[in-house]
Structure formats: C-alpha cells, structure tokens
Amino acid sequence: MGKAETESLIGKRIPKMDAPDKASGKTRYIDDVNVPGQLIGRILRSSRVHARIKSIDTAAARALPGVHAVLTAADVPDQRAIGVSKDNLPFKGDVVRSLRDEIAAVAAETEEVAAAALKLIRVEYEDLPLLTDPLEALKPGATLIHPEREPVALKHPEALRPWYDPDNCQTGNIAMSFDYTQGDVARGEAESDAVVEDSFRLHYVTHCCMGVSGVIADFQSNGNLLLYSNTQVPFLHRREFAEVLGIDPGRIRIIQPPIGGGFGSKLDIYPFEPIAVFLARAARRPVKLIFTREEEFIASPTRQPVLIRLRSGVKKDGTLTFRSVTTLHDNGAYTSWGATTPFVMMQTFSSLYRVPHCDYHTVAVYTNNPYAGSFRGYGNLQATFAVEQHMDRLAEAIGMAPLALRLANAQNPGEVTPQGMHFKTCGLKECLSTVAERSGFEAKFRANRDNQRMPGTLKRGIGMASMLHVGGGAKIYPSDGCGTILKLDDFAHVTLITGASEIGQGSETVLSQLVCEELGLPMSSITVVNNDTDITPWDVGVHASRTTFIAGNSAIGAAKKAREKIFAAAAKKFDLPAEAFALRGGLLVRADTGETLIDLAKFLRSMHFSEKAELVMTSFYYEPPSHHQDKEFKGDVSAAYAWATQACEIELDTTSGMVKLLKVTGAHDVGRVLNRLGIEGQIEGGIVMGQGYALTEDLMVKDGRIRNPGFRDYKLVTAPEIPEMDISFIETMDGEGPQGAKGVGEAPAICMAAAVANAIANATGVRITELPFTPENVYRALAAARAQAGQRAA
Amino acid sequence: MPQSKAGRVAFEPLLLGLRRIPELHGVARDGDSLRIGALVTMTELMESALVRAHCPILVEAADQFASDQVRNVATIGGNVCNASPAGDTLVPLLALDAEVELVAKPNGLLTGRRVPIGEFFKGPGKTLRARHEIVAALRVPIGVPGRFMRFFKLGSRPALDISAISIGVCARRDAGVLSEVRVAFGAVAPVPLRGRATEAALEGRQLTEAVIETAAAAARDEVHPIDDFRASAWYRREMVHNMLKKVLADAT
Numbered sequence A: 001m002g003k004a005e006t007e008s009l010i011g012k013r014i015p016k017m018d019a020p021d022k023a024s025g026k027t028r029y030i031d032d033v034n035v036p037g038q039l040i041g042r043i044l045r046s047s048r049v050h051a052r053i054k055s056i057d058t059a060a061a062r063a064l065p066g067v068h069a070v071l072t073a074a075d076v077p078d079q080r081a082i083g084v085s086k087d088n089l090p091f092k093g094d095v096v097r098s099l100r101d102e103i104a105a106v107a108a109e110t111e112e113v114a115a116a117a118l119k120l121i122r123v124e125y126e127d128l129p130l131l132t133d134p135l136e137a138l139k140p141g142a143t144l145i146h147p148e149r150e151p152v153a154l155k156h157p158e159a160l161r162p163w164y165d166p167d168n169c170q171t172g173n174i175a176m177s178f179d180y181t182q183g184d185v186a187r188g189e190a191e192s193d194a195v196v197e198d199s200f201r202l203h204y205v206t207h208c209c210m211g212v213s214g215v216i217a218d219f220q221s222n223g224n225l226l227l228y229s230n231t232q233v234p235f236l237h238r239r240e241f242a243e244v245l246g247i248d249p250g251r252i253r254i255i256q257p258p259i260g261g262g263f264g265s266k267l268d269i270y271p272f273e274p275i276a277v278f279l280a281r282a283a284r285r286p287v288k289l290i291f292t293r294e295e296e297f298i299a300s301p302t303r304q305p306v307l308i309r310l311r312s313g314v315k316k317d318g319t320l321t322f323r324s325v326t327t328l329h330d331n332g333a334y335t336s337w338g339a340t341t342p343f344v345m346m347q348t349f350s351s352l353y354r355v356p357h358c359d360y361h362t363v364a365v366y367t368n369n370p371y372a373g374s375f376r377g378y379g380n381l382q383a384t385f386a387v388e389q390h391m392d393r394l395a396e397a398i399g400m401a402p403l404a405l406r407l408a409n410a411q412n413p414g415e416v417t418p419q420g421m422h423f424k425t426c427g428l429k430e431c432l433s434t435v436a437e438r439s440g441f442e443a444k445f446r447a448n449r450d451n452q453r454m455p456g457t458l459k460r461g462i463g464m465a466s467m468l469h470v471g472g473g474a475k476i477y478p479s480d481g482c483g484t485i486l487k488l489d490d491f492a493h494v495t496l497i498t499g500a501s502e503i504g505q506g507s508e509t510v511l512s513q514l515v516c517e518e519l520g521l522p523m524s525s526i527t528v529v530n531n532d533t534d535i536t537p538w539d540v541g542v543h544a545s546r547t548t549f550i551a552g553n554s555a556i557g558a559a560k561k562a563r564e565k566i567f568a569a570a571a572k573k574f575d576l577p578a579e580a581f582a583l584r585g586g587l588l589v590r591a592d593t594g595e596t597l598i599d600l601a602k603f604l605r606s607m608h609f610s611e612k613a614e615l616v617m618t619s620f621y622y623e624p625p626s627h628h629q630d631k632e633f634k635g636d637v638s639a640a641y642a643w644a645t646q647a648c649e650i651e652l653d654t655t656s657g658m659v660k661l662l663k664v665t666g667a668h669d670v671g672r673v674l675n676r677l678g679i680e681g682q683i684e685g686g687i688v689m690g691q692g693y694a695l696t697e698d699l700m701v702k703d704g705r706i707r708n709p710g711f712r713d714y715k716l717v718t719a720p721e722i723p724e725m726d727i728s729f730i731e732t733m734d735g736e737g738p739q740g741a742k743g744v745g746e747a748p749a750i751c752m753a754a755a756v757a758n759a760i761a762n763a764t765g766v767r768i769t770e771l772p773f774t775p776e777n778v779y780r781a782l783a784a785a786r787a788q789a790g791q792r793a794a
Numbered sequence B: 001m002p003q004s005k006a007g008r009v010a011f012e013p014l015l016l017g018l019r020r021i022p023e024l025h026g027v028a029r030d031g032d033s034l035r036i037g038a039l040v041t042m043t044e045l046m047e048s049a050l051v052r053a054h055c056p057i058l059v060e061a062a063d064q065f066a067s068d069q070v071r072n073v074a075t076i077g078g079n080v081c082n083a084s085p086a087g088d089t090l091v092p093l094l095a096l097d098a099e100v101e102l103v104a105k106p107n108g109l110l111t112g113r114r115v116p117i118g119e120f121f122k123g124p125g126k127t128l129r130a131r132h133e134i135v136a137a138l139r140v141p142i143g144v145p146g147r148f149m150r151f152f153k154l155g156s157r158p159a160l161d162i163s164a165i166s167i168g169v170c171a172r173r174d175a176g177v178l179s180e181v182r183v184a185f186g187a188v189a190p191v192p193l194r195g196r197a198t199e200a201a202l203e204g205r206q207l208t209e210a211v212i213e214t215a216a217a218a219a220r221d222e223v224h225p226i227d228d229f230r231a232s233a234w235y236r237r238e239m240v241h242n243m244l245k246k247v248l249a250d251a252t
Ligand SMILES: Cc1cc2nc3c(=O)[nH]c(=O)nc-3n(C[C@H](O)[C@H](O)[C@H](O)COP(=O)(O)OP(=O)(O)OC[C@H]3O[C@@H](n4cnc5c(N)ncnc54)[C@H](O)[C@@H]3O)c2cc1C
Pocket: A712, B001, B002, B018, B038, B039, B064, B065, B066, B067, B070, B073, B074, B075, B076, B077, B078, B079, B080, B081, B082, B086, B087, B088, B089, B133, B134, B135, B136, B160, B161, B162, B163
C-alpha cells in the first residue's frame, strides 16, 4: 500500500456544508415546516404608543368561523413577565407602553381567518403622556413608564451629571445602570497636555434577518411541549419557557429548523413565543406563528441607541492619560439585552488602548420607544465610534499622526489591563501596521488633508479604527460550556452531535473540519446533528463570537478521545506503542514513515465486533479557568480576545453629501484561520453590515412609531455599493483556541462607522459625531460648518 | 397589487387584465410622434431603438429605475397612473412635453382622448383619468435631432431607491444658444413639476456660469417640496439647486 495523503484541512477554503441546500432552495426554514393539524397564530398589537387599555372586546372574533382561540391577558392569568429584567408580560392587560405591545392573539384555521379575526377585536384606549426621548423621561415629574417597578438605586448619580442634576430628576424611569472606575481620572486630567470632549449620538438600526421570527408550539399527547424555534440559545430558552409556563424544563423540547439569520436578534425570548404556546394550549392544536416583514421591523429588537459623552486626554509625547465616559441608553419600553451593552462598551473604553485612568457611568432609561436587544458587536460599534474618533482628535490636538498615536498606546501580548483583562495573544500592533502599509494610509491621509481647502467638490478621505472584542467565549453565564457527542460507525462515518447552533455563521462546517482534522478523514465522512435539545448536549448558545472557540474545543476533545481509542486498539493489534500511529486520508498509518497499516473503516469494523469498543465519545468544554470579573467589573470576560484594524477610503461629494465607500483595508487577529472561505465570508458580511450602520440604515422612530417598516425605506446596502476589500489575517496562534483560533463573528462590523467618520473628517475637516452618514446628514453638517466658519471670518 | 396588500388602496373585486391587448404594447412612430404603449416596461424602453434615438432621456430614467427585477415588470403606463411625485418616467415625459392617450368603452363604443402630461397629474396618486378609462399610450413629439436631454436622479443609494429629487432637462441648442427649454422636477411638489421660471432663465441664453447660477437659483425658489422621512424640504431645495447646476455644467 502507498502513502496516505497528509494534507491538513486547517486554513483551507471549505464551502459551507449547508450551502448547496440553501442555494438550491432545498432548505426548509421554519416557515416551510408544517405540523399536522396546525393552526395559524396572529398577534393584535397596540395601535397606541402609551395608553391605558379601557376595554378589549373579543366577542366578534371568537364568533368567527374558523377561529379556535382568542386570548388576552385576562385569559392567561398565569402568565409571567419575561425578559432580562422580567418587566415584560407577554399579553398587556392594563397599559400599553410601546406600539408593538401585544394585546390579544388568535389561532385560526388559515392566515386569512386569523387576519380577519384580528380586525374584529375592539380595543378602547385612554392615552397616557408619551415619553419618546430618554432626556424627557428623566425630567422631574416625568410619567413613570413602569410604576410597578422598584426604582434602581444609583451607585454613582454623576452618571446623570452631563444631562441633569441627579438630585432633581426622575430616576424612577431608570431601567439599569453600570459604573466602572479605574485609577483617578482627575489625576489623569491634571497630567494631560490636551483634552477633548464630544457628545456622540447613535441611532436605531435593526437586524434585518432574511428569515423572519417565528415559532411553532406543539403539545405532545403526554403533555410535553415541542417547540420549533429560531432561537440561537435553545438550552437557555428551554429554561425560560419552563419558568414562564410553570412547567418542568425537562418536558420542553426545542427543535431548530435552519435559521435565516440571527445576528443576536434571537438571544432573548420575546412575547410572541409564550403567546404561541398559550394559543396552542387553549386551542389544543399546534400553533404556528410567523411574523410578517412589517411585524419583523416593528416587533423585533433593535441595536441599542446611545448618547455618549466622552472626555479624553493625552500628553504631548502621545501617552493617553484618561478617559471619562457617561452614556445614556434609550431602553425602550421593556428591558432586553440592549440594556446590558455597557458591559461590552466598558472593555473598549478601558482596554482597547492603554489608559491609566478611566471612569464610565451609564444609565438606561425607559421610554415608549422600541426596545433594543443584542446585535452583532453588542455595544462595541457604539463605543468604538466614540473612542476611535477621539484617537484622531487627540492626535490632531498634539500634532501627531493618527497611526503613531495608536501604535504608541496599543496593547501588547501578555498585558493585563487595569480592568484585569489578560491579553494572552494580541495582534493589535500588527493589525495597525499591516493596514497602514497595505492601504498606503499615511501618504493618503496627508494628501487628503492638504486637499480639503482646494477647489473641487469631490473629496477623498481615509480613516482608520481598531477594535477589541471577546474572542474566546464570554463569561456571562455560570457556565460558558458546550458538549459534544461523537459517534463513529463501522464505515468510518462520523456523526458529530454538538450543542452549538448553526445560525448561518458556518459553525457546523468549522466544527466538522476540526473533527476530520483530528481523525484524518475527508469532509465527506461527517454528518452534524445540532438542532434538537432532546439529542444534543448542553450549550450556552450562539453569542459573543464563542462558537468556534468553545464548541470547537469541545469537538476536538471528543475527536481526540476517539483517536486515543483507535490507537489503543491499534497498539494491541500491531504490537507498537500508541504514539506510533497516525490517521490520514481515511487510513491508519505509521506516524514516522507514513506507511499504511489498514483502512480505518476496516479497522473500526473489527473494533465494533470486539467487546468494549464504545465508539461513542462525549466531551464537555468549559472556558479555561481565569480571573472571573468581580462586582467592580475587574477581571477577565473571555479566555481570548480578538483584535482588528480597518481603514476606510471614501469619496465625498460636497454638493450632495453623498459618501461613497471605495475601499476597506482590514487586518484581523483571528488567532488562526481555520476555514479561509468561511472567515472571508464572515468578514465581508460584517464589513457590509458595519457599512450599513455607518451610511444607509436608519430605523426611523418618531413619536414611538417606526416610519419605515419595510425594505423600500429601510435601506440596506445593495450590491453596487459594496466596496473593494483587502483583508489580511494576523495569526497569533492562541494557546487555548482550537488549533489556535479565536472568535471572529462580531469583529468585522465593529470598526466601520468609526473609520468612516474619521475618513469624512480627513476629507472635509468636519467631524460628525452622529450616525448615520446619509447624504442629507452629511450635507447638513458641512453646511453648518461652513456657516460657522463664515461667522468666525466675519 | 402591492398597494392593496399594504392596505393603501382598496382591493377591487373586479380585476381587468391588460396584458393581452396588443394596442397597449410596443413603441412605434406615428407621424411626428413616438407612440409608447402603456404596457412597455422599463427594460423595453431601454432596449427600444426608437426610444434610444428620439428620447434618450427616457432611457436614462429607466436605467436608474429600481432594479432589474422591477424594470422587467414595471410599465410606463403603470408608472404614470401611479402618479407618484417621485415617479421616474414622469419627469422625462414632462420635459418631453408628452401626451397621455386615454381610451374607454363606456357603451360598447371605443372612445379616446389625449391629455397633455402637464395637466394629467392632480396630486399624489391622483390623475385626470376617469374610472372607466385606461391609459393606452404615451405620445412623445419627435423634436429636432441632437437636442440636449438629461435626467438626473438623486437618492441615497445607487440602486433600488425612490428619488429624493429628480431633474429632467430637454432643450435645443444652436451654436450654444438654448431654445425650447423644458425643465421638470420630481419629488419636490405634490405632482411632478414643470420649472417655468428655470426655463425662462435659460431660454435664449448660452450656458455661462452666471446663467447656470441664475437658473439654479430660480429652480430652488420655484420648487415647493415637503419634509418627509426621505428628505427635508430644505435639503430638497438645496439639491435642486446643486444638481441642476451640475447637470447644466456637465452640458457645457
Ligand atoms: C421595489 C420597488 C422599487 C420601485 N422603484 C421605483 C423607482 O425607482 N422609480 C419609480 O418611479 N417607481 C418605482 N417603483 C414603483 C413602481 O414600480 C412603478 O410605479 C411601476 O412603474 C408601476 O408599473 P406597473 O406596471 O407595475 O403598474 P401597477 O403597479 O400594476 O399599477 C399601478 C396603478 O396604475 C393602474 N394602472 C396600471 N396600468 C394602467 C393603465 N394602462 N391604465 C390605467 N390604469 C393603469 C393600476 O391599476 C394601479 O392602480 C418601485 C416599486 C417597487 C415595488
């Protein structure tokens, strides 16, 4: 026999395993799933933004033929509040606090009957004062949006200082607060040669998953509940559902059909999910509830809108001295994950660059607006927008080049920051210099600056921004673990049963790759099972760029166990030590010579017939031990951190304010590239998402109503706008990462808005601190700057 | 259909399919006019040799219209009947001084009339068309060859966008002197608007810098846009000024 193929799968371009089905229309999303006997569920949402419900009359709807259940809060006395702060009852019975509020629901034979039934429900309202600006909601005497809630005790009332006198404002509308301090900001300020301060305003955008939200609730004859769900955290949801419904979590099974996009939107449980279950319970039939696209815009979460006050200082030699931050978050009417984004923003403020002194105070304030959930980047786009614009402003203030200032303050590998984050690997400096070199940053930056005052209405600009994000899981739950079951059959076919959900990010491909790499098998010899809580082992869910890192390590653990078993059996058969073997190309070979010993399938068959073969492996991976964060938020939040720098080149038309994104040069510290095709897709997609955040996307909320709930007026980036991209990978080989890799899912979206802002300033000399950079907003800012300059000259 | 699904227009239980009426299809020369059938799609406009030769401004408008998928089904008659102030073919049709050909068959007898396009639009979604009439065609006078024509659309992205403003210009140019100038604006009033003051500022003149500035200023003053979520009235006026300047400067 000849020598086995030895090529590694790591770093190869491997097409996503689900791509052929998705491309050919074979994938069956939740909307394609139909359960025998199912009814269609629809929700009646409030037509008022803030109002008392005086009465709900469902008699006509109940009488409509084909209607099997009509429910309101009164019909579900056992309902319990859901969400991060348990302030959101699925059915609102007394007060509606936002336009999306769920008042009633129907289950009917068909969509048409369900829609007709909704129209027959009469609701009488009595309007309450509208609070759609968090600053209004803090004014003394402002109406309380949740009078039933205990007010949050503010540890550091100075969080409110930029906006209000803390002793004289409505703190009863504060939903959540965070405080963080390191060093002594006053001392930092005293040591500064230059100090800059700005307010930044970040707007609403939403996920725009191609697959809308949906659920099918199906009670089994034994009383167990089967849910078909788009969730990205099935195991946590199982627990939440059990709490909401008051049933044993063990009696809930969640099956996830292929998910048409998550991006964080499916991290929380939302009212439509328990409502579908209540309907199924009442109608004694399975109920399928799928959003319309308009509903998806109105009733799914947004990215967290924030006001940021940032004050930063620097010494003449370019050493950063302090950063003082307050942020005000519009919580919307209920609390979902958006309110907790300061937890991530904090890391960027304190540790993206070396800052000796930093304080950060935040409040999230209830309003009658839509509420924010988790969204790719989790607050980091907002924080980076402010910090990276300040890096440019500080550089300008001391006459230093923006690149030099960043390099002078960049973190190094091995550093433990004052927040206690330990950067075991860190490629930030390499990211910075790679991007600078490949984009020709410095020469372009100078040329564009010199060109600002020249005639001509088309201006070029280049701007850069870097980011720091968790890259080795996130310690936000008691466990950040993931389990794997690996089954080897007698034809050397592997079934990988993993807790990690595939939400389009390509995790099943990467996990398969890691297993096949260990077992020397081709990708064609593996099947993945990852979508059924009755089968798959526990996992905390898809979030925080953790799946490749955590689930990858877990899968490798199981594959290694399999390999050990095979080698132990081989040692007996071939009378060689276990270390003498290797697995390559589907064969068992000698590690030293590569000589083929036996076909792996044949060998496995012989093992199957021996006693105690047990070719089912299990493994569970918990994040590696580290210094967990304390109550002051000091400590590690992840086993590894991802880094990136992106430079954006733009062309700006001063006659229209139109900003064209020409090119993005990026360098990402990803630990190691596992699937080159997959990681390129993640980064390109993330860049486009960040581009939309910066330039085109804007969920317009006026008086609590969304004015553009559709793709005609909610402007996603379209194909002709996608810029040229030059992406480099910095491989720092993380010691704990699977094959050295770190998480990358969220990273590519994070820098874009900040880099574009810096490019606009480079092109025009005008700094815009508010998103999005739509033509009108940019044009208005340029006109305001011209008017101001004119006034100064006069 | 999308509009009745969205609840903006009432669903009519009586539906009339126009697809198979041959007289509503195709582009043909009819004496001094080009007759463009109401069912001609944006794609067909772009591909028609007659349209390309005599009214390239319509090709420009069709080219910037939505996306390929929409261009393949959107008809010029539908665009005209839809009567959106931002409708992209309406501005060129105004600049071309087109006529709307309406037909009806009230008592089994086919009747027809022609309405100048400038009189056809009555408000957003409202036209002179009577309930029992259909638009059969658009008639565009064939002017002297070699006229200057330009359509300009400003949106916030290059594809699939509704105009924030649009501009159509059509004029004869003899030795640099403009005549028979017609200027039209979209999305700056309840109906697509003829720019009479702008035309007056250009008629009989050469495109010098001063003339261009005067015309652009006249345009800014004569449009009367509203604030909506696509753009503010202020921005629309600014853009009418700046973009008309650009269109005219490009023509020099
Ligand atoms: C995604 C998208 C993008 C779009 N982008 C643009 C754009 O960039 N620019 C733009 O101008 N428009 C745009 N539109 C609007 C629309 O496509 C156009 O108005 C199109 O021209 C309509 O043509 P239609 O043949 O589909 O008409 P329909 O939608 O079928 O008809 C519109 C109305 O006119 C009536 N009607 C149609 N034909 C006749 C006739 N011959 N006689 C009497 N009544 C008639 C119909 O009954 C209906 O009330 C867009 C629409 C969509 C969905």
